[in-house]
Amino acid sequence: MTNFDGLLLKEKIYETYISIGVNDATARFASESMVQTSLRGVDSHGINLFPHYFRSFQSGRLNKNPDFKFIQKKASTALLDADHAIGHHSGIVAMDKCIEMAEKNGMGACAVRNSSHFGASSYFGLHAAKKGYIGMAFTNADALVKSFNGKHSFFGTNPICFCAPLHGEEPLCLDMATSLVSWNKIKNYRRSDDLLEDHWAYDKEGKPVNDPHQAASLSPAGDYKGFGLGMMVEILCALLSGSVIAKDMLAMFTSPAEAQRQVSHFFIAFDIDSFINKDSFVESLTNMVHRLREEPSQGSEPVMAPGDPEKKTYPIRLADGIPCFDEIIAEYVAINPDFKKCLLKSN
């Protein structure tokens, strides 16, 4: 592992995208999201994916200059055709539309079709919450979570993100896959050849496995509850946008590089003042979070609010850099030798 300097890396990713003809906004949102996500410690959805996204722009899977088209029939709802933009960009365009509708009408929701992997859903929820709104973000993904009672996967890891502003600190941020653990965790266990914990994953026949190399599907979080929530996310994203469902979606890494995947998303923004005075809401929420953190702890870890671990990691990684696997750094350098200049030190 070697550490990238986050801010230098963000700039260099931006420049590298620009150098192959990616438009300014796409390059800006994609580089910002990747680095923010890794600074927050969410390694599965941050800078590790840059080489993959870069190749996807070159192969034509991702559109370097997407033409976003909104269809808006009523005041608080919209459908966005993202023209195969990288999801980091389409998500911001959609969330900004939600904020605009929320400002005017109290809330707004936007379904997005013809998009692609959007990185961490927290990027969009935080975008709204930093502007003072409650933001929610959802996406579907290719089938990877075993259906409850079934042998095979049916829905994706279909995350739910909920963010709200806090006083004196970054917003509250819940960002969770509806699977018990992420597929990336399974891949890390494959690298280290460690055994998976019970109930994490299943083999091709739907039987529980501990061998990470046999894992073919993931357990939903809370069994049928996570499975049901994954279905809710699928309906909001794929069906309200008129797109393909998880089971029919091309896999992110193993399908042809040029094939467009038709990922779909869903976003909601609530204008807090439309319900209750925003200042008193933020004060109540901040008080609740403080009370929660002061609850007696069961073990060595304190009681935390969603997003607290990421808040701890952020300043550390901002100072010490973002650790990255050497094989991924090699991919970076093969794309642009200048990425070497963004490295800080070896661990």
Add this chain to the structure above:
Amino acid sequence: MTNFDGLLLKEKIYETYISIGVNDATARFASESMVQTSLRGVDSHGINLFPHYFRSFQSGRLNKNPDFKFIQKKASTALLDADHAIGHHSGIVAMDKCIEMAEKNGMGACAVRNSSHFGASSYFGLHAAKKGYIGMAFTNADALVKSFNGKHSFFGTNPICFCAPLHGEEPLCLDMATSLVSWNKIKNYRRSDDLLEDHWAYDKEGKPVNDPHQAASLSPAGDYKGFGLGMMVEILCALLSGSVIAKDMLAMFTSPAEAQRQVSHFFIAFDIDSFINKDSFVESLTNMVHRLREEPSQGSEPVMAPGDPEKKTYPIRLADGIPCFDEIIAEYVAINPDFKKCLLKSN
């Protein structure tokens, strides 16, 4: 156990409420929700609670003639002060307001304060879905779920309900507490003196317990994920309505009978046609549900969609009646001897 005839019971509950001065709409929605919920097999939130609600109307905790007051600042959002109505009624009033806003603006959301226990959240989601909308319902409740890493409960079982229309059958209905199991399940294990499964519950010090009599708090569904979702529900319900949070709320059964509990709820309705043609949405969702049910099963149970077990139970209980504990039937009969006429047979 003896079985109540569902339709006779609904009528008799309605009449009994009317006889003590409960207004027509309150009596109608409360009786309908309780019986529908029990016919669907959800015994924790149906007819078993009637004696408790009845006593709460008599003690003054519940308002027999609530004066509902909406504060609406913008087109798609509203805040309802429910004047201590029974939640079954305030929830329908709020969801109808959401539907009205969704019809006009694509979606609507309503926070509700000064309400009370609203029974099963499915009642409100199904109400919206039967009218062709996507309906979501949330409520807070007194603290019963152990905070992640903590010793004590902080949030309630804070359920999430999501319903959407299907072609040729009752709507899809996900209705789940954000705890792993319900408190009612613990109470049933206390009755039978069976041991709880691992990870279901904790004692007063936050240690895992199998003895149901030692249980003081519940495990969140999917550990920190269910805990985070419970917090999301708390924010939407309690903080967006400016009400008290779970930790400060009076317990349902053990606090003074006349004390008003200030339960809060949150509802959302989406107008499907505002996003995508409704007929094609319903066809896509129906196809997805059929495909899911045809997935190869791992065991003796087929793969099911959320709400499928309840759909199987409904016609059986409509024909054979709703089983009820004899001690609860005794409470019914003490309230009104005519309830005897609603009984079908002993099991």
